[in-house]
Amino acid sequence: MAAETEAQGLTFHPMDQFKVGPLFGDALSAFSITNVTLWMAIAVLCVIVLFVLGTAKRSVVPGRMQSIAELAYGFVYKMVEDVTGHDGVKYFPYIFTLFVFIAFSNFLGLLPGAFTTTSHVAVTAVMAVMVFLFVTILGFAKNGLHFLGLFWVSSAPLALRPILAVIELISYFVRPVSHSIRLAGNMMAGHAVIKVFAAFAPLVLFSAVGYAVTPLSILAIVAMYALEILVAFIQAYVFTILTCVYLRDALHPGH
Template identity: 75%
Template sequence: MAGEAHSEGGLAFHPLDQFKIHPLFGEGPIQWYTPTNVTLWMALAVLCVIGLFVLGTRGRAVIPSRVQSVAELAYGFVYKMVEDVTGHDGVKYFPYIFTVFLFILFSNFLGLIPGSFTTTSHIAVTAILGFGVFIAVTLLGFVLHGAHFLGLFWMKDAPLVLRPIIAVIELISYFVRPVSHSIRLAGNIMAGHAVMKVFAAFAPMILISTIGVVVTPVSVLAITAIYGLEVLVAFIQAYVFTILTCVYLKDALHPGH
């Protein structure tokens, strides 16, 4: 039975199987150029962004349609975030930050479609995003400020004897940024989808009672609630990644403590 939770070899379902990468064509080894389910769903996320902001707003109506309203709302939301966190100097980097936000947001939402693949559940994808932000803001800091960018690690307001210790701590925390930036996104998305898979596997199970055979409603209600929560998490994780990017950009633009 598909709904059985146990079999002779253990669990009959495997929550982590949904994260396996496989080629779209054939069963051969995966090379760097091999089209996979990851590349497919990343491409779909890009197409969704294009559909929303190119096709959905091509009319530029004074009274916007629903699609144009959503696009304008997303634009204004991220623009205000960038301006509030980084200041007016950071607005020029808004296109990059907005693109990252949209890609993560649509990747997360597409992953909630039954039978789809969640690209942001893989550290290989989120690490590229996280290290991309880290390298970009670090280079930007040195280009704009030169050696003065190192002032980010030197707290002038702290007692002199503590400054070297704080500098080491700040330096370590700075290089941990891309790791935590990427793992936070992948970990939260993977955990949520794994939990949904577990409850989905238990949903069709039946209980034999004295009054007959009844379908357990608990798992069905649980997966419905978790799915609703994951919709919220999909947005929150895109928001968290974006606002942390803005914070890191602010440090590059204004490195002094």
């Protein structure tokens, strides 16, 4: 591939980085070890290093790793408590698991050559649907039919309420879609753009115009990379806080 590139000019495969494939052999079954498995396992290892080994000393004055672990804990805990109220705190471990998985996948995906598991709708949709089902079942279990009050906007004029109910119902069912596509789309778009700029970078080898284009594209890669670091965190945050918001609706549909 490399030889071909040099011989023939610029190559663009911005989507190649998202390909899922088995690491051993050719057969792809549900249980075969793929690059998805590899990078999810790396995420798990990172979580173990940071949250288990990093906190092993239980220092009163924390070191670097323990500080980060405490920071993440405090950040998500406060988010859950602030958004869902005190009775939402018991779901904190689930939400924290989601946050940690997404954050680590996003950041690991930024390593050159890495595979970004969260750039796949299959992955984000499963998480979003899990949240959706959990929240819906919890809503009915906690509030019974009062949960339907979520769709009956009692503060609106009576005539408008049925229309609003339809809109609310649609927006409720669109939740898992937007929830999952927001994350996957953000991760995919950023990585693809970086890859496109990266494909322009070797232009200097083929054309004199490359003297202008190559530095610009390298600059653009750096800028995009910085933005992607921000996006990696923000998308993890957004997914988590939306989960909290949905959970709050399930616990207190009156709001």
